[in-house]
Amino acid sequence: MAISLAQPRQSPLGLAVRGILRKPSSRVAVFILGVIILVGLFAPLIAPYDPAAQPDIVALKSLPPSLAHPFGTDPYSRDVLSRVIYGARLSLSIGILATVVSLTFGVAYGAIAGYAGGVIDAVMMRVLDAFLSIPRLLLLLGVLVAWPRLSVPALVVFLGLTGWFGLSRIVRGQVLALKHAEFVTAALALGASRRRILVRHLLPNLVSPIVVAATVGVAHVIVLEAGLSYLGIGVPQPLASWGNIIQDGADQVATLWWMSLFPGLFMVLTVMTLNVLGEALRDAYERR
Amino acid sequence: MIVAIVAVITFVLIHLAPGDPFSAVLDNPNVSESVRATLRAQYGLDRPLPEQFLRYAGALARGELGWSFSYERPVREVMATALPNTLLLMGVALVGSFALGILVALIQVARRGSFTDHALSGISLFFFSMPDFWLAILTLLAFTYWLPIFPVGGAVDPVMHEYLSWAGRVADRLRHLALPALTLTILASATVARFQRAALLDVLPADYIRTARLKGLTERQILRRHALRNALLPIISLIGLSFPALLTGAFFIEKIFAWPGMGFAVVSAIGTRDYPLVVGGVIIGSIMVALGSLLADLLYAWADPRLRGH
Numbered sequence: 001m002a003i004s005l006a007q008p009r010q011s012p013l014g015l016a017v018r019g020i021l022r023k024p025s026s027r028v029a030v031f032i033l034g035v036i037i038l039v040g041l042f043a044p045l046i047a048p049y050d051p052a053a054q055p056d057i058v059a060l061k062s063l064p065p066s067l068a069h070p071f072g073t074d075p076y077s078r079d080v081l082s083r084v085i086y087g088a089r090l091s092l093s094i095g096i097l098a099t100v101v102s103l104t105f106g107v108a109y110g111a112i113a114g115y116a117g118g119v120i121d122a123v124m125m126r127v128l129d130a131f132l133s134i135p136r137l138l139l140l141l142g143v144l145v146a147w148p149r150l151s152v153p154a155l156v157v158f159l160g161l162t163g164w165f166g167l168s169r170i171v172r173g174q175v176l177a178l179k180h181a182e183f184v185t186a187a188l189a190l191g192a193s194r195r196r197i198l199v200r201h202l203l204p205n206l207v208s209p210i211v212v213a214a215t216v217g218v219a220h221v222i223v224l225e226a227g228l229s230y231l232g233i234g235v236p237q238p239l240a241s242w243g244n245i246i247q248d249g250a251d252q253v254a255t256l257w258w259m260s261l262f263p264g265l266f267m268v269l270t271v272m273t274l275n276v277l278g279e280a281l282r283d284a285y286e287r288r
Numbered sequence: 289m290i291v292a293i294v295a296v297i298t299f300v301l302i303h304l305a306p307g308d309p310f311s312a313v314l315d316n317p318n319v320s321e322s323v324r325a326t327l328r329a330q331y332g333l334d335r336p337l338p339e340q341f342l343r344y345a346g347a348l349a350r351g352e353l354g355w356s357f358s359y360e361r362p363v364r365e366v367m368a369t370a371l372p373n374t375l376l377l378m379g380v381a382l383v384g385s386f387a388l389g390i391l392v393a394l395i396q397v398a399r400r401g402s403f404t405d406h407a408l409s410g411i412s413l414f415f416f417s418m419p420d421f422w423l424a425i426l427t428l429l430a431f432t433y434w435l436p437i438f439p440v441g442g443a444v445d446p447v448m449h450e451y452l453s454w455a456g457r458v459a460d461r462l463r464h465l466a467l468p469a470l471t472l473t474i475l476a477s478a479t480v481a482r483f484q485r486a487a488l489l490d491v492l493p494a495d496y497i498r499t500a501r502l503k504g505l506t507e508r509q510i511l512r513r514h515a516l517r518n519a520l521l522p523i524i525s526l527i528g529l530s531f532p533a534l535l536t537g538a539f540f541i542e543k544i545f546a547w548p549g550m551g552f553a554v555v556s557a558i559g560t561r562d563y564p565l566v567v568g569g570v571i572i573g574s575i576m577v578a579l580g581s582l583l584a585d586l587l588y589a590w591a592d593p594r595l596r597g598h
Contacts, residue, residue: 130293133581134574135532137539142297142570145558223419227540230421231558246422253425254433264422271417
C-alpha cells in the first residue's frame with residue numbers, strides 16, 4: 001500500500017490554464033486572440049479578395065470604406081481588409097517565430113552563464129550589459145540599414161537575435177539560485193551529468209518565467225516589426241504585414257486615414273490581449 | 289566599455305553588409321569604375337579591415353562620427369544641431385509622463401477595486417500596448433487635419449517665425465512642441481502608471497501604513513505622505529529603464545511630426561542610405577541610454593536614506 005505524502009504537484013501548464021480562466025479579462029483576451037489567430041490561419045478562406053491583386057489601379061484606387069471594401073482600398077487598388085487579414089497571418093508568425101529564436105538563445109545563454117559561474121559568468125554578463133544598453137530598435141536600425149531588402153526569414157532571425165537579453169538575465173538568476181538546491185545536489189550525488197542536471201532538473205523550474213517572457217515577447221516583436229516596416233526596412237513590399245499597410249498610406253495620412261486606422265486597431269488588440277495574458281500568467285505563477 | 293562594444297558591433301555590421309556606401313550612392317552606370325575606386329581610396333575603404341577598424345575607433349575616441357553623405361556635413365555637426373531638440377522633447381515627456389503616471393496611479397489606488405480603477409487600468413493597458421508611431425499618426429490626423437488646432441510639423445513656423453516678436457517666437461515653438469510632446473507623454477505615462485500602481489499596492493500592506501491608519505489618518509493622508517514616498521523609490525529606477533522607450537518613441541514621433549531632432553535625422557538617413565549618420569545615431573542613442581541609467585543610479589543612491597553615506 002503506497003501512501004503519497006507529497007502534495008499533488010501542479011504542473012506549470014495546469015497553473016497557466018487555471019490562472020487564465022480565473023479572471024474574466026483574460027478569458028476575453030483568450031477569445032479575442034483565438035479569433036485573430038484563426039483569422040490568420042484561415043486567411044485564404046476569409047479574405048474577400050486577393051491581398052496582392054491590383055484589379056483597377058485607376059477606378060479602384062484609394063477608395064474610402066464601403067460595403068464592397070469595408071476597410072477601403074489602398075493607392076494600388078488593393079483591398080485593405082484582405083491585406084489586414086493576411087497581415088494577421090504574417091505579423092503573428094513573425095512574432096511567434098522570432099520569439100522562439102529569442103527563447104532558444106536567451107535560455108541557453110542564461111543557463112550556461114548561471115551554471116558555469118565564476119569568470120565565464122562575469123564576462124558573459126558584461127557582454128549582456130552592453131547589448132542591453134543599446135535600445136533594441138536602434139540595434140535593429142543599424143543592422144537593417146546595412147542589409148537592405150532582407151527576406152522575411154532573415155528579418156525573423158534578426159528580430160529574435162535582438163530580443164533575448166532580458167530573458168537570459170532572468171534565467172541566469174534562477175539557475176544561480178537553484179544551482180545549490182537539494183534536488184540538484186541529490187542528482188549530482190546520483191551521478192547525473194551536468195547536461196542532464198541542466199536539462200532535466202533546472203530547466204523545468206524555469207518554465208514559468210519563460211512562458212511569461214514568451215507571451216510578452218511576441219507582443220514586443222509585433223510592435224517592432226510594425227515599426228520597422230513602417231520605416232520601410234521591415235517586411236519587404238508587396239507582402240502585407242500590419243506595419244506595411246500603414247506604410248503604404250503613410251504619405252497621405254490625412255486622406256487615407258483608413259489605411260492607418262484599421263491595421264493599427266488589429267495590432268493594438270493583439271498586443272493588448274498578449275499583455276493581458278502575460279499579466280495573468282505572471283500572477284498565476286507568483287501566487288503559487 | 290559600453291561605447292567600445294557598441295563601436296565594435298556597429299563596425300562589424302557595416303562591414304558584413306553587402307556593398308559599401310559608394311556602391312549605393314554611385315550605383316549608376318554613368319560613374320566609371322575608376323572614379324569609384326578613387327572615392328574608395330579617398331575614404332580609406334581600400335585598406336585592410338583591421339586598419340580601418342583602428343582608424344574608426346581612433347576617430348570615435350576623438351568624438352568624430354564620420355561624414356554624413358546626405359547632409360554633406362560631419363555627422364557630429366548634424367547631431368549637435370539635432371540633439372537639443374530631441375532632448376527637449378524627451379525632457380518634457382519624461383517630466384510630463386511621470387507626473388501624469390503617478391497621478392493616475394494615486395487615483396487608482398485611492399479607489400482600488402472600483403470602476404474608476406478598472407477603467408484607468410484598461411486605458412493604461414491600451415496606451416501601453418500601442419505602437420508609438422500609430423498613436424502619433426492618429427494624433428496627427430485628429431489635431432491637425434480633422435480638428436486643425438496644431439501645426440502639421442516642424443519645430444517652428446517655416447515662414448513666419450523670423451518675423452515674430454520674442455514672445456511670439458516662444459509661443460510658436462510651444463505650439464509646435466505640443467503635439468509631439470503630448471504623444472510621447474501619453475505613451476510613456478502608461479508605463480509609469482502601471483508600474484506605480486503596482487508599487488503603491490506593494491507598499492500598502494506594510495506595518496507603518498497600518499500604524500498610520502491606527503493613528504487615525506485619513507486614507508488620503510496615508511497615500512500621499514506614507515505610501516507615495518515609499519513607492520517613489522522604484523520609480524527612480526523606472527526613470528533609467530524608461531530611457532530606451534522614450535528614445536525609441538522620440539524617433540518615430542519626430543519622423544511623423546517632422547520634429548528636427550536626432551530621430552528625424554536618423555530616420556531620414558535610412559531612406560538615403562546614409563550609413564554614417566545612422567550609425568552615429570545608434571552610438572549617441574546608446575550613450576544617452578547608458579547615461580540615463582547612470583543618472584537613475586545616482587539619483588537612487590541620493591534619494592534612499594539607507595544608501596546615503598555608503
